[in-house]
Amino acid sequence: MNNFMNTLESKILPVANKIGSQRHLLAIRHGILATLPLTIIGSFFVILLNFPVEGYDQWIAPYRQALDIPFRFTVGAMALYASFGVGYALAGHYKLDQLSAGFLSVLSFFITCVIPVQVAEPVKGVIDAGRWLSISSLSAQSLFGAIVTALISVEIFRFFIKRDIRIKLPESVPPMVANSFTALVPTLVVILLFWGIRHGLGFDINSVITNLVSPLKDLLVGNSLIGGMLTVFLIVFFWTLGIHGPAILGPIIRPMWDSAILENMEVFAETGKAAQLPNLFTEQFIQWFVWIGGAGSTLALVVLFLFSKAKYLKELGKLSIVPGIFNINEPIIFGAPIVMNPILMIPFILAPLCNVIVAYTFFKLGFIPMIMAKLPFTVPAPLAAVISTDWTIMAGVLVILNFIISLCIYFPFFKMFERQHLRDESVESNS
Known part of the structure; x- marks a missing residue:
């Protein structure tokens, strides 16, 4: 076991750290995370539009269009915000003007992903002539395009700044004005490049x-x-x-997670039927039904620690229980520790995998509809599970069931770990 742990530490750890600190992946992660307040608030409006109470639809009908606006301009325009966020974050790494980089990213996104549509027939009270932009082009369907065009735009910006190809103004000119002129040449290149690719080549x-x-x-x-x-x-x-798992996988999987839950939210906003949504394995599925108390389903271990005979484990349980209820588990991960711990590593991996299988079965059998809202990760799991599945009580029951399963999986490993601590405490008290 020691050889295995040493191999992990010497071979895998450096590679994982290198991936986690790669500038483009970090920019994607930070840029997408910056949109979190918008998606959470947008989720509340999805819930408000489709509250499962008899007669609610008729009552809300006169206000539905007005109440739909916050959703359309948060969740419905997520790719637009992500393009700015990713460009802004990457420019920060390069120490470029972040506002200019953010605007360039949005510009390239608009040129490549949003196509103006010529009005064929006037719509009374909406548009008589000219061209219009479909807001659907700004949603989850364009998220990956927004990320890629943002990264390319910032790299073009950096190319010109690094080679000092810019319009220079006297030092007496205010920095904000000077930065605007500095971005003129990169802006022209970005426009010509993406316009040529999308509208010249038709790619x-x-x-x-x-x-x-x-x-x-x-x-x-x-x-x-x-x-x-x-x-x-x-x-x-x-x-x-000892590596923050989502920090490594986040840049790769978070755009997919966000795209998946946004698709669910958009379909639910249109139909009001949570059972007919397209994506099961959203981040929220893992958050509420698998990560009960945090990654590794550690709330079960915290509860076991609370009743431990070992003084250290009992105190750690007391310190970790409140954060654990709100899905924050760094105290237990690094305090036990679970990191590089051959005893606790096994249930830390096994418990959530079992939770995935059980939750998947419940959803596939139709006991619980799909997830249609994105709530803050600190909401206690049973409550969040009920709300995010269109107020389905069975979702809360599933969370409790998976917590009990995790408790059973952790228990024998907890007892081994406890005996180890009791022996150490006994030796310490007798010395």
Whole structure:
């Protein structure tokens, strides 16, 4: 076991750290995370539009169009916000002007992903003539295109700044004005490049990227049990090495997670039927039904620690129980520790994998509809599970069932770990 742990530490840890600190992946992660307040608030409006109370639809009908607006301009325009966020984050790494980089990213996104449509027939009270932009082009369907065009735009910006190809103004000019002129040449190049590709060559970057990513997205965040288990395994495996699992996988899988839940929310906003949504393995599925108390389903271990005979474990349980209820488990991961701990690593990986299988079965049998809302990760799991599945009580029951399963899986390993601590405490008290 020691040899195995040494191999993990010497071979895998450096590679994982290198991936986790790669600038483009970090920019994607930070840029997407910056949109979190918008998607959470947008989720509340989805719930408000489709509250499961008899007669609610008729009561809300006169206000539905007005109440739909916050959803359309948060969740419905997520790719637009992500393009700015990713460009802004990457520019920060390069120490470029972040506002200019963000605007360039949005510009390239608009040129490649949003096509103006000529009005064929006037719509009374809406538009008589001219061209209009479909807001659907700004939603989850364009998220991957937005990320790629943002990264390319910032790299173009950096290319010109690094080689000092810019319009220079006297030092007496205010920095904000000087930065604007500095971005003139990169802006022209970005426009010509993406305009030429999309409208000159007729090459749809967004569609190509979406098609390339689709098989991986379908595997990891669609409805594949193997894909769901693979995602969960990789996250908890990296945690056992002391690496924040989502920090490694986040840049790759978070755009897929966000795209999947946004698709669910959009379909639910249109139909009001949570059972007919397209994606099962969203981040929220893992958050509420697998990560009960945090990655590794550690709330069960915290509860066991509370009743431990070992003084240290009991005190750690007391310190970890409140954060654990709100799905924050760093105290237990690094305090026990679970990191590089051969005893606790096994249930830390095994418990969430079992939870995935049980939850998948409940959803596939139709006991629980799909997830249609994105709530803050600190909401206690049973409550969040009920709300995010269109107020389905069985979802809360499933969370409790998976917690009991995790408790049973952790128990024998907890007893071994406890005996180890009791021996150490006994030796310490007798010395």
